[in-house]
Amino acid sequence: MLQTVTPETTQTLTDRLRADSLEVVQTLSTFWTELRNPDLWMSLLGRLLHIGLVVLLILIGLRVIDRAVNRWMQRVADLPASHPRRQRASTLANLLSSTARYTLWAVGLIMVLSELGINVSALLATAGVAGIAIGFGAQTLVRDVISGVFLLFDDTIHVGDLVRVGNDVGTVEHIGVRLIKVRKFDGELLMIPAGELRIFGNRSIGFVRAIVELGLAYEQDLDTILPVIERVASEWAQAHRDILLEEKPEVQAILNFGDSAVTVRVAVQVRPGEQFEAERDLRMRLKRAFDELGIEIPFPRRTIYVREEKALPPRRIQEVTSAKATFDKEPPETD
DSSP states (O other): OOOOOOHHHHHHHHHHHHHHHHHHHHHHHHHHHHHTOHHHHHHHHHHHHHHHHHHHHHHHHHHHHHHHHHHHHHHTTTSOTTOHHHHHHHHHHHHHHHHHHHHHHHHHHHHHHHHTTOOHHHHHHHHHHHHHHHHHHTHHHHHHHHHHHHHHHHTOOOTTOEEEETTEEEEEEEEOSSEEEEEETTSOEEEEEGGGOSSOEETTSSOEEEEEEEEEOTTSOHHHHHHHHHHHHHHHHHHTTTTBSSSSOEEEEEEEEOSSOEEEEEEEEEOTTOHHHHHHHHHHHHHHHHHHHTOOOOOOOOOOOOOOOOOOOOOHHHHHHHHHHHHHSOOOOOO
16 A cells, blocks of 8 residues: 655654754764763773772782792792692692682672672672572582691691591592592592591501411410510511611410411501501511421311211100190080
């Protein structure tokens, strides 16, 4: 359908175009007037200076923290890479640097947005709600991080330590803020969150004991064998003075009466990590000494008695029970 153009319609369109043109011109004139206003430029310059000052203060703060961390690391730079103090200093330095960097830049961003005239109250409220939600969802992660930090400060575990976690025993290869890596003897690498490391045993602190238990036959004379064990243990101690932490090994008897043998134990304090080789060497020396002297190391045995069963006595209990059952029956009725 075609619309007829009348003079009135043309006049209306012309008036609208004229009004729009006047509005655009007025807007441009107002904008140009504002651009020529010195107060606007002074306000923008003040805000830019404030933003620049905030950024400058953040950079200065980060520089100061980095220098402090570097000085801290220089104090342990001469120590080996696996030394506990150097490992702890490196982990804590990285944690401190990262935490400071995230915190300062987050605060600086809020200050910059405030200078630009953006209302940060709603943003902070939204961030608070989001933080609570994330906190509930990531509470395990937060617990692991906090536990890892306290574990580093407590100084109870180091790289290279032999530890027992539950039923697993292995060597610590890495200690992080959230995760600890333990390598078992068979090569398996355990990943243990720091929050799960509640109860563990460290076999690399102070001293450990090399313990060798052996069984002796009941038929043998302990008063003759125990001096042999003491002599072998003393000879071993003389050859390994560098790893001993006490004067001489201790021979303890009798620990247990077993099915086929009595148990005797040799115990000695040694440096952490040396107990396994010490136990193997002691066993080898004791085995050689026993072979030379003809001392028997017993093996499981059992004595069996064979007897012939005669005729069994009458089963009186069943006979009495049967008689009682017969007595309890009612007699048959008679006419």
